[in-house]
Amino acid sequence: MSEILLEVADLRVTYPGEGGDFAALRGIGFALGRERLGIVGESGSGKSTAGRAIMGLLPPSARVGAEVLRLGETDLRGLDEAGFRRLRGRRIGMVLQDPKYALNPLLRVGEQIAETHRTHLRQGRRAARQAALAMLESVHIRDPARVYRAFPHELSGGMGQRVMIAMMLIAGPEVLIADEPTSALDASVQRQVLAILDEQVRARGMGLLLISHNLHLVRAFCDRVLVMYAGRVVESCRASELAAARHPYTRGLLAALPDLAHRRARLPVLARDPDWLEPVR
Amino acid sequence: MKPVGWQAWLLTETPGGRAQARAGRWYRNLRRFARNPLAMSGLFVVLALIAVALAAPLLAPARAVVLQALPDRLLPPSLAHPFGTDELGRDLYARVVFGARITLSIVAMVALIVLPIGLGIGLPAGYFGGWIDLVLMRLTDIFLAFPRLILALAFAAALGPGIRNAVIAIALTAWPPYARLARAETLSLRAREFVLAAELQGASAWRILRTQILPLCLPSVIIRLTLDMAGIILTAAGLGFLGLGAQPPSPEWGAMVASGRDVLLDQWWVATIPGLAIFVVSLGFNLLGDGLREIFDPRAA
Amino acid sequence: MIELHDVSIAYGGRDVVRGVSLSVAAGEAFGLVGESGSGKSTILRAIAGLAPPRAGHIRLAGQEMPRRRTRAQRMLAQMVFQDPYGSLHPAQLVDQSLQDPVAIQRLDDGEGRIARALAEVGLGPAQRFRFPHQLSGGQRQRVAIARALILAPPVLLLDEPTSALDVSVQAAILNLLDRLRRERGLTLLLVSHDLAVVAHLCARIAVMTEGEIVETTTAAHLAAGEVTHPYTRALLEANRF
Numbered sequence: 001m002s003e004i005l006l007e008v009a010d011l012r013v014t015y016p017g018e019g020g021d022f023a024a025l026r027g028i029g030f031a032l033g034r035e036r037l038g039i040v041g042e043s044g045s046g047k048s049t050a051g052r053a054i055m056g057l058l059p060p061s062a063r064v065g066a067e068v069l070r071l072g073e074t075d076l077r078g079l080d081e082a083g084f085r086r087l088r089g090r091r092i093g094m095v096l097q098d099p100k101y102a103l104n105p106l107l108r109v110g111e112q113i114a115e116t117h118r119t120h121l122r123q124g125r126r127a128a129r130q131a132a133l134a135m136l137e138s139v140h141i142r143d144p145a146r147v148y149r150a151f152p153h154e155l156s157g158g159m160g161q162r163v164m165i166a167m168m169l170i171a172g173p174e175v176l177i178a179d180e181p182t183s184a185l186d187a188s189v190q191r192q193v194l195a196i197l198d199e200q201v202r203a204r205g206m207g208l209l210l211i212s213h214n215l216h217l218v219r220a221f222c223d224r225v226l227v228m229y230a231g232r233v234v235e236s237c238r239a240s241e242l243a244a245a246r247h248p249y250t251r252g253l254l255a256a257l258p259d260l261a262h263r264r265a266r267l268p269v270l271a272r273d274p275d276w277l278e279p280v281r
Numbered sequence: 282m283k284p285v286g287w288q289a290w291l292l293t294e295t296p297g298g299r300a301q302a303r304a305g306r307w308y309r310n311l312r313r314f315a316r317n318p319l320a321m322s323g324l325f326v327v328l329a330l331i332a333v334a335l336a337a338p339l340l341a342p343a344r345a346v347v348l349q350a351l352p353d354r355l356l357p358p359s360l361a362h363p364f365g366t367d368e369l370g371r372d373l374y375a376r377v378v379f380g381a382r383i384t385l386s387i388v389a390m391v392a393l394i395v396l397p398i399g400l401g402i403g404l405p406a407g408y409f410g411g412w413i414d415l416v417l418m419r420l421t422d423i424f425l426a427f428p429r430l431i432l433a434l435a436f437a438a439a440l441g442p443g444i445r446n447a448v449i450a451i452a453l454t455a456w457p458p459y460a461r462l463a464r465a466e467t468l469s470l471r472a473r474e475f476v477l478a479a480e481l482q483g484a485s486a487w488r489i490l491r492t493q494i495l496p497l498c499l500p501s502v503i504i505r506l507t508l509d510m511a512g513i514i515l516t517a518a519g520l521g522f523l524g525l526g527a528q529p530p531s532p533e534w535g536a537m538v539a540s541g542r543d544v545l546l547d548q549w550w551v552a553t554i555p556g557l558a559i560f561v562v563s564l565g566f567n568l569l570g571d572g573l574r575e576i577f578d579p580r581a582a
Numbered sequence: 583m584i585e586l587h588d589v590s591i592a593y594g595g596r597d598v599v600r601g602v603s604l605s606v607a608a609g610e611a612f613g614l615v616g617e618s619g620s621g622k623s624t625i626l627r628a629i630a631g632l633a634p635p636r637a638g639h640i641r642l643a644g645q646e647m648p649r650r651r652t653r654a655q656r657m658l659a660q661m662v663f664q665d666p667y668g669s670l671h672p673a674q675l676v677d678q679s680l681q682d683p684v685a686i687q688r689l690d691d692g693e694g695r696i697a698r699a700l701a702e703v704g705l706g707p708a709q710r711f712r713f714p715h716q717l718s719g720g721q722r723q724r725v726a727i728a729r730a731l732i733l734a735p736p737v738l739l740l741d742e743p744t745s746a747l748d749v750s751v752q753a754a755i756l757n758l759l760d761r762l763r764r765e766r767g768l769t770l771l772l773v774s775h776d777l778a779v780v781a782h783l784c785a786r787i788a789v790m791t792e793g794e795i796v797e798t799t800t801a802a803h804l805a806a807g808e809v810t811h812p813y814t815r816a817l818l819e820a821n822r823f
Contacts, residue, residue, distance in 0.1 A: 042748040043719070186617035186775065187820035213748065256753035258782035260805050260821070266757050267782070270750035294716065295708040302675050302711040474669040475679075478729065481630055482683040483656035492682065496673050 005207040006032040006054070006092075006175050009068035013049050013231075015061060024049045026231040029068075032175065032207040036198070038218035038239065039211045041228035042253075047211045050228075051177045054209075055094050056084030072174060090120040093168030095197075097180040099160035103152040103167075110136070110148025113167045120171035135166040139196050158189035162196060169200055176201065179211040194221055215242070215253060227253075229276055249276045310576050320572020326565025334385040337378050345375035347530045355548045365550040367540060373550065376532035377558050383533045384562060387448055387517045388510055394452035399459025399502065404490050406460070407467025418464065425457040433516060437525035444533070447526040451516050455509065459502055466498045500577035507570035511563035518559050534559050583608040583737060583769040584629060584659075589638030591624050597636065599624050600793045606786075608736065611763055611770040613784030613801075615777055615817065621793040622773045626739050629771065630661045643736055657687060660730035664742035666722035670714040676700075676725050677710050683733050699728040703758060720751035727758065738762075740772045744779060756783055777821040781805060789814045 013025040025046045030037065041047045052058050054069070056079060069076040071092055079087075088094070096102050104112060113135060114128035121128075129148075136144035139162040147155070147163065155163060161181060168176060178197065182190040198221065201208045212218050218225055219242045227235040227250045235247040245251055252270040292309070296302035314320055333340065350370035358365045364373035406417040436450030470476060471494070479489050518535025520526035527533030529540075534555040541552025584606040591599040599621040606612040614622040627633040629640060631651050640647045642658040663669040670679055680699060684692040700710060703724040714722055723743060730738055740759070744752040760783060763770050774780045780787055781801040788798045789811065797811040809815055 042750065188617065188816065191820055215749070253749050256750045258753075258756065258776075258778040260778045260781050263782060263801065263805060266760075267753035269754045269757065294712070296711040297707075298711055299675060299677060302677075302713070306713065474663040474665060475671040477632055478661070478663070478669060478726075479682065479686075480632065481656060481659075481661055482686050482733065483651075483653040484682070484686045488686065493671060496671075 004031045004033055005072060006209070007068050007070045008050075008054070008066065011050065011053060011066040011069060012064070013046075013053050013058065014063045016063070023231055024062075025053065028226075028228070028231075028233045030226055030233065030236070032209060034205050034207055035224065036201060036208045036210060036222045038222035038225040039209065039228060040213065040215055040218045040225060040253075042213060044230075045228040046231040047213075047228050048179055049231075051094065051179050051209065051211050055088060055092065055177060056081070057094075089116050089168070089173065090171045091173050092175045092177065093171075093173040095161070095164050095168055095176065095178040095181045097183050099155075099157075099164040100152060102164055103160070105152050107151075108149050109152055109155065109163045109167075110150075113148075113163070113170055116167050117170050131170060132166070135170045136163070139163075139166045139200070140192075141166075156189075157185050158193055161185065161193050165193075165197060165200065169204070172204070173206065175207045175209065177209045177211070180213065181210070182217070183212070183214070190217075215257060219243075234276060247276070248273065314572055314576050317572050317575060319568050320575065323565045323568025323570070323572055326561060327569050330381055330385060330562055330565070333378055334381040337382055341372070341375035341378045343375075343379070345372045346379045346532050347371065355544060355551065357548070358550055364554045365548070367537070367551050368544060371530075373537075373554050376537060377534070377555055380532040380534045380537065380555065380558065383444065383527060383531065384514060384517070384558075387444065387451075388513065388566075390448045391452050391455060391513050392506055392510075394449070395456045395459055395506065396502065398452075398456040400463050400495070400498065402456075402460040403463025403465075404467050404494060404498065407464035408471050408486060408490055408494065414464070417460070421457045421460045424454065425461075427454065429454045430516060430519065433520060434523070434525060437520055442525045442528055444527045444531070447517055447520045450520070451513055455513065458509075459505065462505055463498050463502060466501060467494050470494050470497055500573070504570050504574045504577065507566055507573060510566035510570075514559060514563050514566070583610070583643060584612075584771060585639075585641040586625070586629070587639040587641075589625070589628060589635045589640060591621070591628050591633055592636040593624065593633075598793050599628070599635075601638070602790075602793075602795055603638075604788060604795065604798070606769055606771060608769055609763065609767045610786065611760075611772065611784040613780035613787040614771065614773045614790060615775065615780050615787060616790035617775060617817075619792075620790040622790045623741055625790075626661065626741050626771065626773050629737075630659055630739050631656070653687065657733045657735055659737040659739055660733055660735040661739040661741065662723070662726050662730055662743045665746055666719045666726065667714070667746075669726045670722055670729075672714055675711055675713060676705075676717070679725060679729055680732055683729060687733055689733075695732055699732040702731060702762070703728045704754075718751075719747055720754060723747060723751075723755055724758070727755075727762075731762070736767075737769045737771065740770060740774075742774050743772070745774065745776065752779070759783060777804065777818065789817065 009029040010027045011025055011029065012023070012027050015022045015024060028050060039047045039050065049058070053064055054076065056076070058064060066077055071087065074087070103109060110132050113132040117128040117131050118125070133144045133148060136147055141147050141162055147159065152160065181197065182193050185193060197208070210218060210222055219239050222239045225237060225239045225242055226233045227247065229249050235245055235250050237245060243254070245254065255268045256270055258267060290301065291305045293305065296305055348371060353366050353370040354368055356362055356366040362372050362374060364377060367373055402417050402421060406414040432454045433450040436453060437446055440446040440449065476489060476493050479493050517526055518538065521533040521535025522539040527536050529536065537555035538552045545552050586602055586604045589599060589602045590597050602625060614625065616622045624633055628635050631647065634649045645655065647655060677696065680696045681692060684695055689695065700706060705721065705724050705728065709717060709721060717725065744755050747755060756779065759770065762768050770783065772780055772783055781804055784801060786798065786800055787804060788795045790796070791813050797809060797814045799809055799814070803809060804818065807818060809818060
């Protein structure tokens with residue numbers, strides 16, 4: 001692995017609750033270089049909490065602690081909202097599942113992309129507009145001028161997600177966090193969006209953190225994979241070696257997937273084991 | 282701390298029967314409500330209003346309400362007359378206490394008229410759509426187009442002044458927003474999958490409205506009603522103030538404020554004390570409504 | 583058991599399903615796959631009686647389905663929806679959700695039916711008196727299946743029943759559906775965008791796009807990649823990672 005863009009060690013997130021505190025993250029750690037790192041896990045495993053903690057997007061009631069939480073040379077621990085706002089978009093971007101909630105419904109999408117450019121790079125209106133159009137073109141939008149003038153509700157799911165990617169990349173961040181970026185899309189569109197994501201991340205030498213519940217997708221798309229269970233990383237391996245995963249949770253997940261090529265009468269059902277909270281070495 | 286005894290019975294995750302599960306839900310809601318001090322103070326005011334109205338004869342002698350004692354007119358608050366006396370020498374304390382009965386009866390009667398009309402028009406309009414919706418909503422629009430106080434004034438003037446007519450006038454002008462609210466809620470619920478499932482089971486429209494949609498509409502309608510109560514009390518007081526509501530010598534708070542108007546500068550208590558009663562009760566209903574809204578907020582469920 | 587003959591369904595003045603015919607035998611599991619907007623869910627709703635067709639005939643258990651079904655005809659087909667959070671009434675106990683269909687259809691032995699239906703989907707008395715928000719996604723979907731089964735319909739219509747669930751929960755629900763089909767002779771019609779899920783449960787599969795069935799094939803052919811229509815091939819390609 002090359003230079004480390006994002007480093008996390010012993011990241012913990014707890015929510016105070018009525019019946020005692022709830023630990024959403026119980027100490028996770030990883031280092032992201034210029035690569036595509038996947039985080040998989042089921043709902044409640046803490047995978048989305050991890051992405052949001054790095055972006056400083058957790059609700060105020062969450063208690064966040066970490067030994068190391070570093071973006072390049074910047075320590076993210078204890079950073080206030082204004083500090084995070086300067087980083088978001090400029091140095092770290094995030095693509096969410098549904099672009100409809102991430103875009104302002106009252107503004108033309110091109111203006112929103114240009115606005116991001118102006119906020120972070122301060123090169124004036126004309127330059128921002130040129131950059132936004134070029135960015136739309138680079139995410140393979142055939143008619144950038146038309147899409148520039150469109151409102152978010154006029155875009156299809158796949159188009160919306162391309163716009164989101166364009167907006168997140170325009171200020172040239174070092175790291176992109178994509179949380180279930182294609183889960184709401186049809187399989188064919190899903191592929192196109194992933195290909196665009198891949199192309200951009202490679203061309204710009206960025207680090208990509210892809211958060212997903214979809215094992216197939218992460219295996220096919222990422223270089224490395226972290227498997228999360230109950231707020232911990234239980235396994236970390238190369239994506240190509242996921243099939244040979246050792247942790248019983250990972251193996252259970254893989255076995256539970258119906259497979260077109262190997263049809264079975266019954267799918268094995270995961271029997272959870274308290275020992276899984278211990279990571280395999 | 283682990284709950285024990287009856288608390289454990291109420292808070293269990295695996296209730297043994299319907300009654301226990303329902304009681305547990307109520308208890309949980311109650312605990313949420315109890316954590317909100319403003320809502321609790323609202324509840325306290327409303328309960329106090331009910332208690333005072335029920336126990337009025339115990340708190341003050343009924344005959345003091347109308348007992349005129351001209352030598353004692355316009356006395357400031359004292360031990361004998363805690364709130365002072367009015368321009369006819371009547372004890373203001375007794376009048377305010379018995380006035381609670383009038384306010385409570387107005388509130389109850391308006392609620393009893395407005396809820397059935399609002400739900401009865403809004404639910405079918407939202408569920409059936411089409412021409413039923415069109416007819417019912419145009420009817421609602423007609424009522425909505427009149428300014429509320431003016432219409433209430435017109436009704437009161439046409440039907441003759443008096444509490445009962447004032448209530449009818451207020452209720453007739455108050456229901457349209459409820460019909461609209463119920464319709465909007467029904468529209469958002471009718472395509473939900475649990476409603477479709479009930480249709481698939483062969484449930485009649487009446488049954489779906491009653492068992493599936495009404496229980497989910499009712500909280501927001503009741504919250505709206507609680508929040509509107511302040512306005513209703515004020516409208517009733519306004520009608521009383523203008524002489525179109527309760528008639529003398531009935532101790533209606535609005536009418537009492539009106540009678541103290543002439544002496545407001547020198548004998549402030551005559552108008553201020555019933556005015557304060559109106560203010561406190563209106564505020565109480567508003568706080569209660571806000572608290573209820575927090576409990577029933579679906580995002581918190 | 584299910585017969586569609588030249589069914590077209592209009593929505594907003596436009597035909598979203600055009601001239602679809604299909605036939606599913608009793609005890610068979612039949613799959614409908616396609617991408618969003620292909621009309622696959624609309625067909626399911628038409629069979630359930632929620633979206634009356636503009637043209638064509640729908641027959642269930644040999645009976646022609648009229649526009650307005652009788653209460654007895656309602657019992658022929660029940661449906662399980664995609665969203666386990668939206669398909670149960672949020673203010674009703676599980677018990678109430680299961681009691682309503684019994685009351686509507688005026689069936690006897692409600693108590694026994696509820697207990698058996700819960701047991702059949704792997705739930706018990708512990709879940710019976712809970713509200714939906716006290717259950718997990720998988721448990722809710724089991725309740726939805728129990729609610730559909732309590733009327734003992736010969737046909738169960740499944741609209742993306744596992745796509746909102748975690749992989750491990752999906753496996754358990756798929757196993758449950760397969761067991762119910764074999765033990766009770768249920769006829770299943772499964773709609774999904776996930777080819778692997780459909781092929782796991784169904785022997786025969788129809789591929790839909792733009793309101794039409796372009797190919798009807800078998801799970802075995804699909805697995806072997808022996809398909810004829812270019813759209814099916816593209817779908818297969820997109821599903822293979």
